[in-house]
Structures are given as structure tokens and as C-alpha cells.
Amino acid sequence: VPLDELDARISVCRACPRLVRWREDVAHAKRASFADQPYWGRPIPGWGSDTPAVLIVGLAPAANGANRTGRIFTGDRSGDWLFASLHRVGLATRGTSVHAADGLELVDTRMVAAVRCAPPQNKPTTVERDTCAPWIEAEVSLLVPHVRVVVALGSIGWDAALRTFAALGWAVARPKPRFTHGSEAALVHGDRSITLLGCYHPSQQNTFTGKLTEPMLDDVLARAAALGRM
Numbered sequence: 001v002p003l004d005e006l007d008a009r010i011s012v013c014r015a016c017p018r019l020v021r022w023r024e025d026v027a028h029a030k031r032a033s034f035a036d037q038p039y040w041g042r043p044i045p046g047w048g049s050d051t052p053a054v055l056i057v058g059l060a061p062a063a064n065g066a067n068r069t070g071r072i073f074t075g076d077r078s079g080d081w082l083f084a085s086l087h088r089v090g091l092a093t094r095g096t097s098v099h100a101a102d103g104l105e106l107v108d109t110r111m112v113a114a115v116r117c118a119p120p121q122n123k124p125t126t127v128e129r130d131t132c133a134p135w136i137e138a139e140v141s142l143l144v145p146h147v148r149v150v151v152a153l154g155s156i157g158w159d160a161a162l163r164t165f166a167a168l169g170w171a172v173a174r175p176k177p178r179f180t181h182g183s184e185a186a187l188v189h190g191d192r193s194i195t196l197l198g199c200y201h202p203s204q205q206n207t208f209t210g211k212l213t214e215p216m217l218d219d220v221l222a223r224a225a226a227l228g229r230m
């Protein structure tokens with residue numbers, strides 16, 4: 001299946017009853033500040049280059065962010081931090097992501113979510129995570145010939161990336177490599193090796209508390225950009 005066909009299939013998936021209800025309820029109710037806007041209210045496909053050297057793996061869309069705009073990390077505070085940093089390190093053509101038709105482009109980079117529908121409290125269940133796994137596996141299997149580095153956002157993104165590559169037959173070091181900000185692990189398949197790079201999630205919980213600063217985020221994404229060019 002080509003990537004655009006996969007995106008189309010993902011965007012109409014209804015496999016998780018709780019998440020379908022939540023994504024549609026939020027889209028129907030709308031946050032007051034976005035009352036004049038249409039909401040996407042559907043699964044969020046990956047977005048960016050079709051042949052990326054850098055693959056960014058996040059957890060799940062935000063209810064009033066990507067679930068509203070239809071584009072991953074677009075329209076929420078995490079995305080504000082992420083796109084600003086991607087622009088500073090040369091992986092995005094500008095530093096703000098406003099809506100799906102704003103002309104922003106990623107440079108040699110693609111973003112995907114491990115779970116494609118917005119979950120209540122940003123917490124998918126294990127069953128929902130496993131139900132959605134075939135989508136990220138299908139997407140990564142199409143991208144993997146080009147990918148040189150995977151940036152995992154948060155420990156959940158890290159685990160999702162490890163699980164996805166293991167499911168696709170890539171070897172991962174044992175014991176499981178530990179996630180921290182800036183940690184690196186090798187994903188190996190035959191004579192190919194991809195670097196998995198850990199990055200604290202740019203959630204408000206991390207950015208408001210100073211656990212993640214702009215220079216820290218820039219450091220990891222600049223490392224990803226350098227590995228992507230190698």
C-alpha cells in the first residue's frame with residue numbers, strides 16, 4: 001500500500017470505540033476559544049516527508065490540538081515548542097504550525113503518533129495502544145529504507161519506537177535501552193543501523209517546570225539533524 005493510501009485508511013479507522021467517541025465528542029463540543037473553527041475529529045495520519053531521514057515518534061494527538069487541526073502537533077503548546085526547535089535546527093521551514101494549510105513543511109523529517117486518536121487525559125489504554133500498533137508498523141515499514149534516526153518523545157514514544165521496530169524484525173539491545181533525554185540506542189537490521197534518540201516530551205508538564213528547556217530540546221533535535229545528514 002503506498003503512503004497516501006495508508007494515510008487515507010488510517011484517517012477513517014474506527015477500531016477503538018472509546019477513542020472514536022472521545023475524538024468525536026470533543027470535536028462536537030469544541031473548546032470555547034475554538035468555537036468558530038471546524039474540528040477534524042478523526043485519526044491523525046503521519047505528516048512530513050515521504051522519504052524522511054528523521055522520524056519523530058510521539059504518543060497521541062491532543063484533543064484540542066491535532067484532533068482540531070487534523071495535523072500532528074499542530075495547534076497545541078507541545079507543538080509550539082517542537083516546531084520552534086525544529087525550525088531553529090533546520091528541520092522545518094518555519095517555527096510555527098498554525099493549521100493544516102499554512103504552508104509549513106518539514107525538511108527530510110516526518111512525525112507520527114503511536115496512537116492516532118486523541119485519548120481522554122492523553123492516556124490510551126494498553127488495548128488501544130496495541131489496536132493502533134499495526135498503523136505505525138505499516139507506516140514505518142514504508143519509511144524505513146530512508147530513516148537514519150528516530151527521535152522518541154517521552155518514555156512512551158521510546159517504548160513505542162522499540163516495539164514497532166522489534167515487530168518489523170529489527171534487533172534491539174537487551175536489556176532494553178533506558179530512556180532519558182539525549183539517550184541513544186542502535187536499531188539493527190542486517191547491515192543497517194538506525195539511531196534511536198530519546199527526547200523529553202515537550203508537554204507543558206515538562207516545559208512549565210523547566211525539566212525541558214529550549215536549549216535541551218535544540219540539542220537533541222540538532223543531533224537528530226546531524227545524524228539524518230550522515
Ligand code: SF4
Nearest residue numbers: 013015016043117132
Ligand atoms: Fe483506529 Fe488507532 Fe484511532 Fe484506534 S487509535 S480508532 S486503531 S486510528
